Amino acid sequence: MTDIPKTYAPHDIEEKWYKFWRDKDYFHAADTSDKPPYSVVIPPPNITGSLHIGHALDNALQDVLIRWRRMQGYNALWMPGTDHAGIVTEIIMEKQLAAWGTSREELGREKFIERMWNWKDESRGTIIDQLEQLGCSCDWERERFTMDEGLSKAVRTAFVQLYNDGLIYRGEYMVNWCPNCQTAVSDLEVEPVEIDGNFYHINYPIKDSDALVEIATTRPETMLGDTAVAVHPEDTRYQHLIGKTAVLPILERELPIIADEYVDLEFGTGALKVTPAHDPNDYEIGQRHELEQVNILNPDGSLNENAGTKYQGMDRFECRKVLVEDLREQEYLIRIVPHPHAVGHHDRCNQIIEPYISPQWYLNVKPLAERSLEAARRGDVVFLPERETKRFYQWMENIEPWPISRQRWWGHQLPIWHCDACEELTVAVTPPSQCAHCNSKEIWQDEEVLDTWFSSGLWPFSTMGWPDETEALKTFYPTSVLVTGWDILFFWVARMIMLGLQCMDEVPFRHVYLHALVADEHGQKQSKSKGNAIDPVPTIHEYGADAFRFALVFSAAPNPYIALAESQIEAGKRFANKIWNASRLLLMHLDDFQPGQPTDLTLCDRWIRSRFNTTVETVTTCLEEFRFNDAAHTLYEFLWHEFCDWYVELIKQRLYYTDDPTAKHTAQAVASEILEGTMRMLHPIMPFITEEIWQRLPHEGESIMTAPWPQPQAAETDPKAEEAMQTIMDVIDGIRSVRGEMNVPPSSEVEIRIQAPNPETAELLTEHLEEYLPAFTRFSQISIAEHQEKPAAAAVAVISDNVIYIPLAGIIDIEKETDRLQKRLNKVLKELTGAQKTLDNPNFVDRAPEAVVQQKRTRLAELESEQEKLATNLEMLG
RNA sequence: GGGCGGGUAGCUCAGUUGGCUAGAGCGACGGCCUUACAAGCCGUAGGUCACAGGUUCAAGUCCUGUUCCGCCUACCA
Numbered sequence: 001m002t003d004i005p006k007t008y009a010p011h012d013i014e015e016k017w018y019k020f021w022r023d024k025d026y027f028h029a030a031d032t033s034d035k036p037p038y039s040v041v042i043p044p045p046n047i048t049g050s051l052h053i054g055h056a057l058d059n060a061l062q063d064v065l066i067r068w069r070r071m072q073g074y075n076a077l078w079m080p081g082t083d084h085a086g087i088v089t090e091i092i093m094e095k096q097l098a099a100w101g102t103s104r105e106e107l108g109r110e111k112f113i114e115r116m117w118n119w120k121d122e123s124r125g126t127i128i129d130q131l132e133q134l135g136c137s138c139d140w141e142r143e144r145f146t147m148d149e150g151l152s153k154a155v156r157t158a159f160v161q162l163y164n165d166g167l168i169y170r171g172e173y174m175v176n177w178c179p180n181c182q183t184a185v186s187d188l189e190v191e192p193v194e195i196d197g198n199f200y201h202i203n204y205p206i207k208d209s210d211a212l213v214e215i216a217t218t219r220p221e222t223m224l225g226d227t228a229v230a231v232h233p234e235d236t237r238y239q240h241l242i243g244k245t246a247v248l249p250i251l252e253r254e255l256p257i258i259a260d261e262y263v264d265l266e267f268g269t270g271a272l273k274v275t276p277a278h279d280p281n282d283y284e285i286g287q288r289h290e291l292e293q294v295n296i297l298n299p300d301g302s303l304n305e306n307a308g309t310k311y312q313g314m315d316r317f318e319c320r321k322v323l324v325e326d327l328r329e330q331e332y333l334i335r336i337v338p339h340p341h342a343v344g345h346h347d348r349c350n351q352i353i354e355p356y357i358s359p360q361w362y363l364n365v366k367p368l369a370e371r372s373l374e375a376a377r378r379g380d381v382v383f384l385p386e387r388e389t390k391r392f393y394q395w396m397e398n399i400e401p402w403p404i405s406r407q408r409w410w411g412h413q414l415p416i417w418h419c420d421a422c423e424e425l426t427v428a429v430t431p432p433s434q435c436a437h438c439n440s441k442e443i444w445q446d447e448e449v450l451d452t453w454f455s456s457g458l459w460p461f462s463t464m465g466w467p468d469e470t471e472a473l474k475t476f477y478p479t480s481v482l483v484t485g486w487d488i489l490f491f492w493v494a495r496m497i498m499l500g501l502q503c504m505d506e507v508p509f510r511h512v513y514l515h516a517l518v519a520d521e522h523g524q525k526q527s528k529s530k531g532n533a534i535d536p537v538p539t540i541h542e543y544g545a546d547a548f549r550f551a552l553v554f555s556a557a558p559n560p561y562i563a564l565a566e567s568q569i570e571a572g573k574r575f576a577n578k579i580w581n582a583s584r585l586l587l588m589h590l591d592d593f594q595p596g597q598p599t600d601l602t603l604c605d606r607w608i609r610s611r612f613n614t615t616v617e618t619v620t621t622c623l624e625e626f627r628f629n630d631a632a633h634t635l636y637e638f639l640w641h642e643f644c645d646w647y648v649e650l651i652k653q654r655l656y657y658t659d660d661p662t663a664k665h666t667a668q669a670v671a672s673e674i675l676e677g678t679m680r681m682l683h684p685i686m687p688f689i690t691e692e693i694w695q696r697l698p699h700e701g702e703s704i705m706t707a708p709w710p711q712p713q714a715a716e717t718d719p720k721a722e723e724a725m726q727t728i729m730d731v732i733d734g735i736r737s738v739r740g741e742m743n744v745p746p747s748s749e750v751e752i753r754i755q756a757p758n759p760e761t762a763e764l765l766t767e768h769l770e771e772y773l774p775a776f777t778r779f780s781q782i783s784i785a786e787h788q789e790k791p792a793a794a795a796v797a798v799i800s801d802n803v804i805y806i807p808l809a810g811i812i813d814i815e816k817e818t819d820r821l822q823k824r825l826n827k828v829l830k831e832l833t834g835a836q837k838t839l840d841n842p843n844f845v846d847r848a849p850e851a852v853v854q855q856k857r858t859r860l861a862e863l864e865s866e867q868e869k870l871a872t873n874l875e876m877l878g
Numbered sequence: 879g880g881g882c883g884g885g886u887a888g889c890u891c892a893g894u895u896g897g898c899u900a901g902a903g904c905g906a907c908g909g910c911c912u913u914a915c916a917a918g919c920c921g922u923a924g925g926u927c928a929c930a931g932g933u934u935c936a937a938g939u940c941c942u943g944u945u946c947c948g949c950c951u952a953c954c955a
């Protein structure tokens with residue numbers, strides 16, 4: 001037992017235990033079991049990605065829940081897997097190809113996809129390995145990938161169902177087009193970014209007159225696609241122009257001047273150029289007035305033939321520059337006014353999005369959203385923290401059709417076949433050999449792929465084998481809780497709820513816990529470019545997985561952001577070391593321990609058992625309520641500041657020196673029992689160190705992972721022991737405080753005289769203090785009596801109605817002692833006045849609960865006693 | 879424009895349905911290498927809980943307003 005290293009070295013044990021758990025198959029949850037089910041599906045990380053701190057938090061919390069429920073006796077499934085992450089992954093690959101001097105077009109679709117799969121196979125291990133390093137107890141034999149065969153079938157099945165229900169349709173509308181990625185994206189993928197733009201004021205001549213109308217635009221190049229000018233119908237400035245025709249500068253296209261209430265009288269010049277093909281509002285106006293749509297852009301963002309020969313082929317931003325110069329030269333340009341405004345950027349590549357009309361596939365989510373809202377309102381799914389419910393409602397209530405097609409290659413190809421013969425569509429789960437309408441063999445599959453979030457939306461049931469009716473689905477669906485960051489509530493959580501209700505007729509999870517995003521220690525978002533990101537892997541290496549996990553869980557308050565400082569991880573490491581060393585001490589004195597029930601329990605034994613019992617209750621409640629940080633905090637406080645600071649110190653006497661084998665045995669038994677139980681409670685947060693220590697302690701079973709979660713034992717709650725210990729600890733603190741403040745060196749032995757007017761207190765202190773005190777401070781002799789004479793030149797501490805005298809001849813400084821006591825007295829007086837005032841108020845006595853009043857009275861009496869004793873002693877100092 | 883969250887110790891943050899003396903980690907200061915731990919131990923200082931009202935016997939906690947910060951959402955060219 002003495003071969004335990006002095007400091008905790010995480011690396012030596014982490015790998016060992018993880019392998020042990022896996023070999024024992026503890027992570028696996030059976031499809032059928034007598035145990036009640038508990039299930040969580042992992043938010044699948046990008047298969048080609050690596051673990052960042054947000055993942056670390058997310059998965060640490062899931063592992064806490066899973067390990068805890070598993071210990072509670074649930075058949076706990078943590079379903080792992082990865083996501084193909086369509087566009088981002090493809091962009092990274094394209095960059096790599098460019099570096100190799102080639103491109104996806106050059107390779108062709110088939111070769112490109114082949115490369116993607118190779119890359120996927122190579123990099124899969126990275127993120128999985130990182131999750132393992134973190135200690136995640138995922139059921140690895142169930143690992144899934146969004147593009148594996150089963151999940152692909154699920155995607156096609158869901159698509160076909162939705163199509164047959166008339167919810168999927170194709171249409172040519174205005175979409176957010178990313179010229180860089182050359183695909184449509186949904187509203188959610190567009191991030192408005194404030195830029196320092198300009199307002200370009202331009203004169204449009206009125207046909208057959210010298211009059212001009214001044215318009216203002218932030219995107220002058222779109223004028224090449226203008227097909228009207230609009231004013232507000234009640235705008236007196238422009239009444240005379242309505243119905244007339246303006247002439248587009250440069251292209252000289254004729255533009256009807258129309259009246260539309262959309263136009264804001266106050267904004268700009270009040271006259272709006274209308275570009276139905278390149279602005280969502282103008283598109284609507286165009287629909288209302290049956291305006292022509294002139295598309296001036298190619299998919300790559302360059303200008304097409306409709307823009308005129310001069311501008312054709314230019315990129316849109318280059319065109320803007322040239323065009324503005326031309327307008328200036330031809331005296332159409334009036335002025336350029338700086339105008340900061342938000343412009344949509346693609347969240348995956350950060351390039352400016354263009355509104356663009358193109359044929360896309362849409363999912364009409366409105367009916368699914370209504371069902372989801374009903375389910376949420378009924379409480380079938382509960383959001384935590386509660387404020388997230390409102391966000392969910394708000395988004396669901398204002399939901400727009402979801403454009404689900406992407407003009408990319410990496411992803412699930414639409415299960416749609418076009419027929420060259422009859423031009424009808426065949427939509428099927430399995431590839432058809434002929435057209436369903438005319439039986440022609442001249443069919444080909446649509447080249448587009450689905451939005452990645454479509455397959456992610458099926459994740460809670462596709463991973464369990466849907467559309468097959470598997471045992472896993474029967475057992476584990478709906479899952480118990482989904483744990484993820486609030487930033488993907490709409491992207492992912494909302495879609496899973498909609499698709500879960502659609503495909504499974506039941507919400508995918510009962511609870512959604514939306515945790516914080518991790519920021520740095522100053523509340524700044526962590527990002528690689530800022531250089532303030534904490535990288536989990538080196539962090540685990542430096543501090544250990546347990547320390548890192550503890551820091552994450554300890555910080556996981558229900559806030560939108562966590563400011564995680566390196567110092568908190570450091571604190572986690574120190575905590576691990578504390579656990580290690582407390583265990584080390586105990587283990588060094590367990591050589592002769594024969595497991596068995598402790599017999600003669602002393603006061604402190606009963607106290608620590610009672611405190612442990614309370615801790616079990618608190619921690620369990622915290623976890624039930626997803627208050628992870630409170631759970632961690634409670635355990636930290638108990639283990640460090642109660643068990644280590646007091647209990648362990650108190651039993652050293654019995655462990656080291658006693659000749660009484662029963663006394664020693666009791667100390668050994670209680671201490672190991674408490675530590676063992678605490679390790680079990682701490683296991684979900686710090687799995688490795690707790691297993692290592694648990695294995696060395698007396699225990700039942702082969703792993704802490706499968707050991708039962710501690711149950712509160714009502715019989716061990718002992719308020720009397722807690723009260724008595726509290727009194728003793730207060731007295732000890734009083735003595736320590738005097739010594740500390742008077743700078744009495746720890747080595748010097750002082751005399752202690754305690755006046756305890758209450759006979760019960762006097763008896764308690766007489767019985768225990770002499771025994772307990774040596775663990776905390778040195779003294780030559782101690783006397784406890786109901787009355788004491790104050791020795792000359794003594795320092796004084798007042799604890800409730802007890803007075804502690806410490807004669808300090810030669811050390812004591814009258815002035816310093818006077819200051820010290822006066823300061824205490826002031827503090828007491830301040831609180832006393834307040835308490836007196838409260839109790840003098842008849843309304844308080846009448847209306848406050850009896851317990852609160854009684855509490856206040858007790859406190860007042862205590863304060864009066866302290867005040868009196870402090871005053872007397874001050875007087876004696878002269 | 880609409881909505882949400884926040885302002886508590888030098889820093890980062892806890893503070894369950896209003897009710898004991900507002901707490902923790904880190905940092906600061908003073909003292910200790912006491913055979914589990916200096917990644918430690920002991921002690922000390924530091925807060926008119928953003929501001930102004932209100933409800934209540936009682937407000938960091940509930941309500942109203944003001945202000946500052948952050949975020950989400952939205953079609954102002």
